[in-house]
């Protein structure tokens with residue numbers, strides 16, 4: 001062994017190595033303490049967000065903000081009407097809901113996001129209608145490509161936590177958007193304008209899976225059907241179905257992962 005012969009340089013090297021090691025251990029312990037038991041459990045199931053327990057429904061516009069207008073129909077009234085219908089359907093399925101507004105009142109986009117970010121285990125569904133004088137029609141559902149998480153994910157920089165941390169809200173938002181869009185098209189037979197990425201404030205500024213549905217155009221092409229009870233029922237049923245389908249898939253994935261959990265790769 002050359003230990004006895006090591007000079008001052010060798011000793012310094014040893015000290016640096018031990019300091020580095022101690023720092024690593026200390027930061028690891030620190031992060032472990034920061035993780036609450038609940039979070040530890042959920043991060044253990046890589047890539048499987050727990051099925052949500054609350055649906056935040058966000059009827060677009062309200063109060064002095066009418067949104068799009070076509071004849072006597074205001075977007076703010078239509079969004080509230082559809083949200084209320086969805087609300088009833090989800091509650092009938094035993095899901096908890098939260099409306100960002102319940103009447104014709106103005107709620108800022110910041111407040112809508114803040115309410116959602118204070119809730120736990122939720123998803124966010126914003127309801128809007130499009131505006132265009134052109135002869136266009138159809139339904140589209142948006143998700144944000146990058147979501148601002150106000151409470152930063154604690155462990156994203158630690159290499160061995162990369163798997164669970166890679167479970168980004170964006171992927172969840174994208175699949176929620178797809179389920180809602182598919183259900184909407186299947187039920188309403190409206191032209192399919194697809195799912196699209198867009199940094200709209202309310203879906204960008206929430207950390208939960210979030211989508212914004214544009215349920216049709218307030219124009220000559222679509223206003224007549226949007227005015228009917230039947231069509232509104234179909235839209236609400238479709239949004240509710242999309243949400244429930246998304247939840248079922250989360251549950252299935254959790255089951256699959258729970259079965260395979262004793263054999264980590």
Ligand SMILES: [Zn+2]
Nearest residue numbers: 060067128129
């Ligand atoms: Zn709108």
